[in-house]
Amino acid sequence: MIEKEDVKRFIEKGVKYIAIALVTVSCFIALFFILVYTGVFGKLPNKQQLQSISTNQASLVFSSDKILIGKFFEKNRTNISWQELPEHVKNALIATEDKRFFQHNGVDTQSYLRVFIKSILLQKSSGGGSTITQQLVKNLYGRDAYGILSMPVNKTKEIIIASRLETIYSKEELLLLYLNSVPFGENVFGIEAAANRYFNTTTNKLTIQEAAVLIGLLKATTNFSPRLYPEKSIKRRNLVLHLMGNEGYLSKKQVDSIVKLPLKLKYENFEVFAPAGYFVYQVEKQSAEILKKVEASTGKTYHLEQDGLKIYTTLNMEIQKYALAAVKNHLKKMQPKLDDELSSTNFRKKWYQNQEKRENFNENDLTKRNVEIYDIEGVNIKNISKLDSLWHYYKMLHAAVLITNPKNGAVLGYVGGNNYSVLPFNLVQSHRQIASTFKPILYATALENGFEPTLYLENEEKEYPEYENWKPQNFDHQSTPDQKVAFWYALANSMNIPTVDLYFNLGGEKLLNTTKKLGFTTFPTNQPSVALGTLDVSLEEIVKAYGTFANKGDLNELLLIEKITDKNGVVLYENEAVKPQPVFSENTSATITAILQKAINEGTGTKIRNQFKLKAALAGKTGTAQNYSNAWFVAYTPNLVVGTWVGASTPNVHFYSGNGAGASLALPIAGEILKKIEGNTTLNTSYFVPFQISDDVYNAITTESYQEKGIDGFFKRLFNFKRNKDKAERRTRRN
Incomplete structure (x- = not known):
């Protein structure tokens, strides 16, 4: 039988041991805290460093109509x-993450007791014990x-730094720092970037339900992603709303109403779908060069990926x-037609046979598997072989569009290919055989050198032995x-x-001088085929060249950036008008424009009128390269140039019929764009203005289309001359 004295001694001894254990543990905790505090586990930020906290921000790129079109960042963050x-937004965060935020000094002891009792002793989930300030520390310092010892060391560091932060910043400043830096998944940091990514809006325009979705996302950015797991996201959103109700931030009626609302995303991701990706990349390169010049002149260094700059561009969204839709609509129609022609001519069959003969061919290349494939409709999963995948991209039609204002070179539209994320190679700058789109350059050069638009040219087929028996047709x-x-x-x-006849009469040297002024690739002057467009030219170069005709003979370089400011709106760079380079005279440009108006109204570009019913004054020219390998079309007004190119990645892949001609393959893209611009009252007024060309220029191109050779032709011309003279005299007398 146990005596009372034994029980008493046992209790006393137990209390003694517990006291020793508690003192030992306390000493250990104190020693551990001192070791962390003094920097044994890594130096902690001091007060001065904490005062200078600045989170890196993404630089933002805007279109001329103030739409966000791109970002440059190490971390996708925009501070507000x-x-x-x-x-x-504040209430949702506090109710969900730290309801005693305004009562504690960075550490919530009640939360730690809750975690200790429920999570550790009772093994029940009770949420985390970290305050918003501690979470901020984790976001900032990792x-x-x-x-x-990882968990206790890191938690202790966060407690110490959080306490320091609370003595330096107000509660409002801490909340703002947190919301500007917290990760929302998908490489998105801060509430502003998240609002843009998931709802295509800004923080100040977030609705209560949208704010609840984003705050709910913080618990597990993948698991509660509204894009990947919408049902989980709605459940988490509704929990946030109920927590807001529990804290008195929302009435029961509000909560009951909002939880019934569907999840409506307006997902915007410039990394996945970049509506102006090719353009934004060019802007990035130019911005970097501009900032180097800013540094050289001011001594101040700016970083595109860190400093939250704002870049204002010329692009009209x-x-x-319009350009993106036109490309998609047209390629959807033309790709199946090309597929049919490639199959019917056995090109596809021969390609597969040649691939199977390669030394590195593997039978596994024929094994079908689920593959992510891009086509003009987007990215899809298809069950195809590696060889099928290679063929898919090999035979793909690509399109490029460049739209500028010739008055100053401002880029208004820029489609460098079918999809920047998947196919980033820029086709606006790619050099391809220019075909007949080059001819106006030759004819303008002839006018500059004294040739008249009333000149008559030979139209008789001829073989040229000195050029390997070349026989143009x-x-x-x-x-x-x-x-x-x-x-x-x-x-x-x-x-x-007739174009070849003009070339021989003019001489290759004079044409070469013109192409140098335009920035084209040089060519041997004894190569007459260049007159028919065998030269490789980029869409960028030909659009600038046609811009000279629209701009009375003056060439403007492309303008992409209007202004760059720092994150506070201070202007770092503003575009200044640069004097254009004169290439042609005003009269030459007017004459070429008048002739190219005829090309639109009566010649090779009539489809622009017949199919698209455009009424605006337009000049333009098609181009069809050898074997239909490249299709071109450029049209312009005094304030607008629209250039289009369509083709495959290699000239080997092409149409075998008129489907591949410039009028069929490239013109319809420009036609759809121009039709939509004409239908937009604001754009129509800005860009569809009449040509200011004198009657004398138009009268000079009203001569007979054909002229007979020999004596008969001479007398016929004499008769026509006298008849036209009499008509002119009668008009004068009437007037």
Whole structure:
């Protein structure tokens, strides 16, 4: 039987041991705290460093119509001010993450007791014990690895730093720092970037339900992703709303109403879908160069990926959308037609056979598997073989569009390919055989050198032994041995034989001088085929060249950036007008424009009128490279140039019919864009203005299209001259 004295001694001894254990543990905790505090596990930020906290921000790129079109960042973050933060965003965060935020000094002892009792002793989930301030510390400084001591060391660091932060910053400043730095998944940091990513809006415009979705996302950014797991996201959103109700931030009626609302995302991700990706990349390169010059002149260094700069560009997002839609709509129609032609000509079959003969061919290349494939509709999963995948991209049609204002070179629309994220190679700058789109350059050079638009050119097929028996032909294989053709008519109808005759009369050296002024690739002057467009030219170069005709002969370089400011709006760079480079005279440009108006109204570009019913004054020219390998079309007004190119990644892949001609393959893209611009009252007024060309210029291109050779032709011309003279005199008398 146990005596009372034994029980008493046992209790006393137990209390003694517990006291020793508690003192030992306390000493150990105190020693551990001192070791962390003094920097044994890594130096802690001091007060001065904490005062200078600045989170890196993404630089933002805006279109001319103030739409965000791109970001440059190490971390996708855009800071906001306290005034831009709605009350319901703050309330949602406090109710969900730290309801005693305004009562504690960085460490919530009640939360730690709750975690200790429920999570450790009772093994029940009770949430985390970290305050918003401690979470902020984790976001700013991360966590290091210390083996089995990792958790206690990192938690202790966060407690110490959080306490320091609370003595330096107000509660409002801490909330703002947290919301500007917290990760929301998908490489998105801060509430502003998250609002843009998931709802295509700004923080100050977030609704209560949208704010609840984003705050709910913080618990597990993947598990509660509204894009990946919408049902889980709704449940988490509703929990946040109920917590807001429990804290009195929302009434029961509000909560009951909002939890019934569906999840409505407006997902925007420039890394996945970049509506102006090719353009933004060019802006990034130019911005970097501009900032180097800013540093050289001011001594101040700015970083595109850190300093939250704002870059204002010339791109018109409305026009850009028109261009993207036109490319998608047209390629959807033309790709199946190309597929059919490649199959019917056995090109596809031969390609597969050649691939199977390769030394590195593997039978596994024929094994089908689920593969992520891009086509003009987007990215899809298809069950195909590696060889099928290679063929898919090999035979793919690509398109590029460049739209500028020739008055100053401002880029209004820029489509460098089908999809920047998947196919980043920039086709606006890619050099391809330019075909007949080059002809106006030759004809303008002739006018600059004294040739008249009333000149008549040979239209008789001829073989040139000195050029390897080269025998140029007109597109329709027709010629007129007994008749010459008018200069203006030959260009308006893109005739090859008269163009070659003009080249020989002009001389290659003079044409080379013009192309140098335009920035084209040089070519041997004894290469007459260049007259028909065998030169490789980029869409960027040809659009600038046509811009000279629209701009009275003056060439403007492309303008992409209007202004760059720092994050506070201080202007670092503003574009200043640069004097254009004169290439052609005003009269030459007017004459070429008048002829290219005929090309649109009567010649190779008539589809722009017949199919798209455009009424605006337009000049333009098509181009079809050899074997239909490249299709071109450029059209312009005094304030607008629209250039399009369509083709495959290699000239080996092409149409075998008129489907591959410039009028069929490239013109319809420009036609759809121009039609939409014409239908937009604001854009129509800005860009569809009439040409200011004198009657004398138009009268000079009203001569007979053809002229007979020999004596008969001479008398016929004499008769026509007298008849026209009499008509002019009668008009004068009437007037």
